[in-house]
Amino acid sequence: MQIYLPIAEVSVNAFLLLGLGGIVGFLSGMFGVGGGFLITPLLFFIGVPPAVAVATGANQIVASSFSALMAHLKRKTVDFKMGGVLLAGGLVGSALGVWVFNFLKTLGQVDLLVNLFYVVFLGIVGGLMMIESLRALSRAKHAGPYKAKKRGRGIVQTLPLKMRFRASGLYISVIPPFVVGLSVGVLAAIMGVGGGFIMVPAMIYILGMPTKVVIGTSLFQIIFVTAFTTLLHATTNYTVDIVLALLLLIGGVIGAQFGTQVGAKLKAEQLRIALASLVLIVCGKLAFDMLITPSDLYSIGSN
Amino acid sequence: MLRLIAILCLALLSPLPLRAEEVVLGLSHEEIRITTRFDGSDILIYGAVKRDETSAPDLPLQVIITVAGPSGPTTVWRKERVGGIWMNTDSVEIDRAPSFYAVATTAPLKEILSETEDLRHKISIPRAIRSVGAPQNIDDAEAFTDALIRIHERNHSYLTAEGAAQLHENTLFDTNITLPSNLTEGEYKIRIFLTRDAAVVANYETPISVRKVGLERWLYALSREHALLYGLLSLALAVAAGWGASTFFALIKR
Numbered sequence: 001m002q003i004y005l006p007i008a009e010v011s012v013n014a015f016l017l018l019g020l021g022g023i024v025g026f027l028s029g030m031f032g033v034g035g036g037f038l039i040t041p042l043l044f045f046i047g048v049p050p051a052v053a054v055a056t057g058a059n060q061i062v063a064s065s066f067s068a069l070m071a072h073l074k075r076k077t078v079d080f081k082m083g084g085v086l087l088a089g090g091l092v093g094s095a096l097g098v099w100v101f102n103f104l105k106t107l108g109q110v111d112l113l114v115n116l117f118y119v120v121f122l123g124i125v126g127g128l129m130m131i132e133s134l135r136a137l138s139r140a141k142h143a144g145p146y147k148a149k150k151r152g153r154g155i156v157q158t159l160p161l162k163m164r165f166r167a168s169g170l171y172i173s174v175i176p177p178f179v180v181g182l183s184v185g186v187l188a189a190i191m192g193v194g195g196g197f198i199m200v201p202a203m204i205y206i207l208g209m210p211t212k213v214v215i216g217t218s219l220f221q222i223i224f225v226t227a228f229t230t231l232l233h234a235t236t237n238y239t240v241d242i243v244l245a246l247l248l249l250i251g252g253v254i255g256a257q258f259g260t261q262v263g264a265k266l267k268a269e270q271l272r273i274a275l276a277s278l279v280l281i282v283c284g285k286l287a288f289d290m291l292i293t294p295s296d297l298y299s300i301g302s303n
Numbered sequence: 304m305l306r307l308i309a310i311l312c313l314a315l316l317s318p319l320p321l322r323a324e325e326v327v328l329g330l331s332h333e334e335i336r337i338t339t340r341f342d343g344s345d346i347l348i349y350g351a352v353k354r355d356e357t358s359a360p361d362l363p364l365q366v367i368i369t370v371a372g373p374s375g376p377t378t379v380w381r382k383e384r385v386g387g388i389w390m391n392t393d394s395v396e397i398d399r400a401p402s403f404y405a406v407a408t409t410a411p412l413k414e415i416l417s418e419t420e421d422l423r424h425k426i427s428i429p430r431a432i433r434s435v436g437a438p439q440n441i442d443d444a445e446a447f448t449d450a451l452i453r454i455h456e457r458n459h460s461y462l463t464a465e466g467a468a469q470l471h472e473n474t475l476f477d478t479n480i481t482l483p484s485n486l487t488e489g490e491y492k493i494r495i496f497l498t499r500d501a502a503v504v505a506n507y508e509t510p511i512s513v514r515k516v517g518l519e520r521w522l523y524a525l526s527r528e529h530a531l532l533y534g535l536l537s538l539a540l541a542v543a544a545g546w547g548a549s550t551f552f553a554l555i556k557r
Contacts, residue, residue: 002484004341006519007526011342011484047485059537066545074553112390227538234534238526242537243339249541253548290388298450301378301394 007241008052014247016046021251025064028252029071029259030266031200031215031275036061036193036226037122037282039248048244050111055233055240056248061194061226063249064256065219071260072216079167079213083220085174086181086199090225093185098232101190112290117191119287125201126279132205133272140269168209168217176207185225194222197279211268324354324364326495326507335482335491335513343484346370346511348407348493349477364504365408365415366468366476367426367496372403372460372513373489379447393440395447399433402487403460407467407478417501424503426496428452428461459483488514 003014020042028035036057043053072078104113159173180202188195199218203209209217234240263271331347348368377400383392408415412427421430434448441447455461460483468478476495490510497505515523526533 002340002342004337004339004484004519006515006522009485009487059541062538063541063545066542067548068545070546070549071552112388227541230538230541231531231534234526234537235530238530240526240534240537242522242526242533242540245537246540246544249544253544256545257548257552292389293384294382294389296450296454297382298447298454299380299382299391300451300454301380301391 003243003247005048005052005241005244007239008048008056008244010047010049012046012048012244017244017247018251020046021060021064021248022255023251024060024248025067025252025255026259026262027255027278028061028064028196029068029256029261030263031196031259031271031278035064035252036188036195037118037191037197037279040193041282041286043244048241049239051237051239052241052244055230055237056244057193058226058229058233059240059245060248060252062223062230063245064252065194065223065226067253067256068260069216069219069223071257072219075216075264076167077213078216078220079165079209080217080220081163082165082168082170082177082207082209082213083217085163085177086184086217086221087224089178089181089183090185090188090195090221091228093182093187094189094225094228095185096182097186097189100186104190114191115286115290117187119283119290121187121191121198122279122283122286125198126276126283128205129201129272130276130280133269133276137269137273165209168207168213170207170209172207180206181221184221188225189229194226196222197275200275211271215263324352324497324505326497326505327351327353328493328495328507328509330493330509330511332511334511335486337486337488337513337515337519339518341484341486341519343486344482346480346482347477348480348495349475350495350507352474352476352497352505362499364470364473365410365498366470366478367409367412367416367498368407368468368476368478368480369426369431369492369494369496370403370405370480370482370511371401371431371492371494372487373491374399374401376400377451379451381447381450395434395438395441395444397432397434397448397451400451400455401431402489403482403491404428404431404455405462405464405480407464407480409466409468409470409476411465412463415498415501416496416503420498420501420503424494424496424506426494428463458485460485482513486513 001014002011004011024035024039027038039060040053040057043057044050159175161174162171163174164171180199184195184199187198196218200214203214203218204211230240328350335344352364377397379395379397380391381393382389406427416426421427425431429452432448432451434444452461468476470476491513493509493511495507496503
């Protein structure tokens with residue numbers, strides 16, 4: 001069933017969009033990532049103009065993240081206090097990111113820079129997660145129970161403004177989570193994603209949060225940051241397509257529910273390896289596209 | 304058939320103008336309406352050649368029909384390999400390029416239209432695009448215009464259909480033009496040219512509007528005129544869907 005999108009001004013298959021939303025929602029629920037780094041490139045691929053894909057993707061992330069968050073709220077795996085600190089950083093970062101984005105736009109080459117950001121960050125994050133998880137798995141196999149490395153000693157522990165995060169079982173300074181939220185906000189605005197794929201590992205490896213509360217807490221932060229981004233796009237660029245969003249989110253919220261259930265059954269290490277593989281695949285695809293000779297050297301720019 | 308008879312009657316009854324040959328036109332649609340289920344559209348363009356009795360056509364008449372979408376400036380980029388990575392390096396701004404352009408003719412365009420007439424009436428695709436000048440550093444500006452045409456042709460938004468128009472009895476003509484699904488809104492322009500011996504002997508121009516209707520129009524207008532409200536509505540929809548799905552699933556599990 002073809003449907004004409006009022007803002008994107010293209011006609012696409014409604015079932016394709018439902019399916020796409022479903023797959024991304026499933027992954028989003030399972031890993032606690034918004035799925036923006038998947039949905040945006042997929043929308044480009046089916047012919048939605050990039051500006052509309054980025055803006056509408058943000059709106060879709062709100063929906064699937066909300067659905068997934070509800071499931072986490074029931075299991076009480078959300079650290080609101082930590083989420084609040086991350087969010088404060090995130091909103092500042094996102095405003096900063098939009099400013100950086102517009103600055104890059106005046107220099108031209110914004111597409112290339114966005115792609116480079118994707119490849120670099122997906123590559124680093126995916127690679128680190130993969131190595132760490134594989135190491136943890138092999139340790140678990142050979143040396144019995146896995147002893148958690150003492151994390152977060154050093155700078156993170158010496159900073160002032162300490163606060164107790166009961167749900168995470170942490171007593172740390174608010175500065176590291178604020179900085180994490182801020183940098184994710186900047187990247188999220190530039191790359192047009194929620195930023196979960198950067199925040200989740202940052203929360204585990206930098207803040208030392210237990211994996212159990214990481215996903216729910218990152219979802220909490222992502223919802224507000226992407227909602228803010230959606231509003232910015234809707235009021236400045238008029239690029240949010242509500243029909244496209246509706247179709248994606250119907251698929252997305254249903255997928256997210258299934259994803260959360262599957263995620264709860266898997267072991268943390270398995271989850272990390274699966275997420276790392278996914279991130280590396282997307283990274284590899286983007287890197288490959290930048291390196292191979294394009295089928296047409298010319299392209300029509302959007303004015 | 305009835306339609307053709309109607310046109311003939313129209314052609315016979317209306318008062319004769321000064322010109323020897325003139326076009327009387329009919330369209331299958333008065334306007335193209337973009338609804339939610341819009342998936343491209345075919346438009347039938349038909350008409351008749353009205354002529355006063357003194358003109359005796361010795362050479363056969365040819366018909367060229369063009370449909371042009373709204374025009375605007377377009378930037379064409381060219382990629383180059385820089386340090387192993389393909390990136391946009393050169394760009395040329397095309398002053399005016401239509402968003403859609405179709406040419407349907409009764410015979411190969413080159414045989415029925417001279418270069419000078421094409422230049423005057425801007426009929427063929429390369430002529431319908433206006434590119435004034437390229438920046439100093441680009442010496443092959445034509446490659447950019449060619450690329451623009453190539454990309455549009457690949458998307459079916461530029462088409463040349465030589466021989467797709469029919470002319471019967473030197474009087475009645477018709478053609479069918481397929482408008483793609485990624486049509487943009489605006490005033491489209493239909494032009495009919497009658498040529499003889501590669502020269503234009505008569506032409507006719509009429510607009511046809513392509514516009515969004517119903518829900519499409521309402522949402523589009525809302526997004527432009529009440530952007531904040533529209534943004535909040537999108538978010539409300541997102542939250543409601545997310546909340547609805549999780550509540551629904553919780554009920555199922557119970």
